Amino acid sequence: MSRSTEEWRAAAAALEFDGRPVIGGARVDARSGETIEKTNPATGEVISRIHACDASDVDAAVAAARAAYASGAWSRAGAGFRRERLLEFARLIEQRADDFALYDSLDMGKPVRESSTIDAPGSAALYRFYAEAIEKREDLIPVTPPGSTALVTREPLGVIGVIVAWNYPLEIATWKLAPALAAGNTVVVKPPVEASHSTLLLAELAIEAGIPAGVLNVVTGRGSTVGRALGLHEDVDMLAFTGSTEVAKQLQQYAGQSNMKRLALEAGGKSANLVFADCDDLRLAAEKAAFGSFYNQGEVCSANSRIFVEREVYEEFLRLYAEAAQAYAPGDPLDPECGIGALVSEAHADTVWATIENARRDGTIYAGGSRPDIGGSRAFIEPTIVTDVPADHEVHTREIFGPVAVVTPFDTEDEAIARANETPFGLAASLWTGSLSRAHRVSSRLVAGTVSVNTVDALGFTTPFGGFKQSGFGRDLSVHALENYTDYKTTWMQWG
Template sequence: MLDHSHQDWAARAAMLDLRGKAFINGKFVEAASGKTFDSINPATGAVLTAVAECDAEDVDRAVTAGRRAFEAGHWSRMAPGDRKAVLLKLADLLRANLEEMALLDSLDMGKTITDASTIDAPGSAHFFQWYAEAIDKLYDEVAPTGPGDLALVRRVPLGVVGAVTPWNFPLDMATWKSAAALAAGNSVVLKPAEQSPLSALRLAELAAEAGVPEGVFNVVPGFGHTAGKALGLHMDVDCLAFTGSTAIGKMFMQYSGQSNLKQVWPETGGKSPNIVFADCEDLDAAADMAAFGIFFNQGEVCSANSRLYVERAIKDEFVARLKERATAMQPGDPLDPASKMGAIVDEKQTQGIMRFVEAGKETANLVTGGARVTVDGKGCFVQPTIFDEVSQDDPLARDEIFGPVLSVIAFDSEDEAVRMANDSIYGLAASVWTDNLSRACRVADRLHVGTVSVNTVDALSAQTPFGGMKQSGFGRDLSLHSLDKYTALKTTWIKYKA
């Protein structure tokens, strides 16, 4: 079905019916102010559609709808098997509309249609299915007590969950938050990134079609300083799940303290290290995955392996292999299946990446790339870029660039590699390449990150939690553990005549 040519994808894109209104209480509605903002295709600069610019009034409408639905119990007290059936239908609808969902993300934020159609959109359906199937397999507890006492410990939904999601994986990040929150029985108010709201709006429509009751799943597009802030400060939001920058994550925690002490679950920045030891026997595989780890999704990945530590004995050889791979991954039209990289999300992000690149040319050795380019004379595109001989204290090695920029640093010992890898304010992910099992386990134990991938990069699944340590935040997406974010422990103690 997805074996389409460039022309096929372009034709399908031209036929899309784009949703730009907010989705509140089961209906598409204009923002209360009537304001809109443009959704822009970063590959061409063309305006895709006007999108409702929601603010505090719209957020309040959505939260009110969510609370009303929660109290009514049509979803929150629905039998687990029935809630499961609805989310399974939503997964099926995502698969039935897979091409449309993939195109929305490709057009909205510049990712390649190949990645959107084979990774993001199928992933969204998979995660909804996974959480649906978990709903009727989660058991509560009976605490150990003496005769005459029965203590029941249950996980109950919190109420209204606010979710603020980033632009790099618009559909998947919306899914990671909403699938788990909905599975637990909550109402959701989702604020997608202003750069990429289109797939979230379509997701809400599909959820309603699947049978999610009115008011249970709402989407309020808008800007972070208005709609996002309003959600963070709202007195009737019970939980705020956030993926984005560390700076904004800190703001949401402040909003909680300034309002109703709502739970905040931040999953924030990263500067993930990739450590390649000389005893790694398959350097081609390591080079393939090192390139993937930084250039996939144009490097716009919070867990991107942007710091590469290579044992000095193999460093030059390894960098040469990486250069070959980078050269073969030049950006192109995102709708062309032959393109290996797509567009950067917008002009602001592109300029930010290039500031790092230009500064790096003065402090490190540019191996390849380093230029902003266009496709057909248009767009926000940056070449895959590798810097060698980067110092540990260079901004190239310390700051989250969020683009296709790799910093290479040599090391001479295991201790040195671990020390430099841990020398970061972030702790989201790390990779280790070695054929020594003891070293793999030893180094993995010493890395202060949420996920260590051994002989691969950025490993994740529905079954395993995703999240970090330090200033990468403490939120966890995926796995059954993520349901802890969206439920509360409630004890019911019953005394009876023994």
């Protein structure tokens, strides 16, 4: 049964906040003694103080993870043991789903309707997916000369560093942690300082689920301190990251400056959505385009924020798209009826608003373009549709990470493909057509890790997610994500 706004507010008022890191299975204070004030972006209210860890805390967490890995209590435990512990972990996440939902909503402003019905149960289901995958992997016995046998196994890498983005705090942590833990690794996580509480709760529930102490550690604090220390740490074997392309490039440098640690980087995006005149249902295309550009306040790495429409249906699409955008009107994130919530902070909203003002100056604001004051907060921005701006304008070229999309007409298929690929990113793309041959032809030429045909931003547990070009490398989701956290080991036995 869904809760009312008043019920969600009452649950939020009763929620406990603890901003201390979890190292070696216990809550500890940051050694610096410094804390960071954490506010709810939708209200401006201070809700917690996040402990600002430094390199010495990272050292302690990595040491705990290394000791846990070396003990074999998790890394050498049987597949059945890890499976049962992760299944229990999933059950506990479901049991605390409303708490997870509230933490993410209060931390980063997203509608609690989405965090409670999609993010929390989806994360529990993903732990369950990887738990079941543990016993279904197979090793190899390749052909070798007579008198010998070779075993090829996939082995865990060791201590994994994980750096989580703030737009989907629980889900993105889960995308990294579930396969890393399933493979037998131990982990040190740096959650986003903007939204740390759901990851901290994960670390507590891991102990309750029977996952040995030190297997999952969480070190809170700033990316410039904690993230840098993880990137440069000589005893971190692999680093998984979701965030900006700029930070991803820094992490590559850190890996080269330290121990050549493995990397899996899911970085920026600027996804295109191509709408052809032979689309079977233009209204559906417009409604899905609104979802693809405005859902989660547009704070989505794969947001379809560049929309190219065949000129024949351009005006009609714009009208339908503007109508569909009205379903994403901003409001109180604890109101189950709100369209979108607050952006992660007023400072981030300022940056998004500056982009809208530039677009107003250089082109046309077709719909939206306002910044309402809701509950005394200026972190809300109305979904905004931009037209008539030049191809090199920042709304075409820069990842805005807000509810802003640009719509542009095209005349030919080749032009649409060229415009879609005219970006340094390659995370996702969408196209709408009633022609099967066009669907195959265009999707094969789009440079993107996922191409959604007659839908937007499609993903699932069984399909890999990640990008090309400056959107990074490595894949989340599916059994292929296990490849990030393992590598092949050959054991050759000569017996004749």
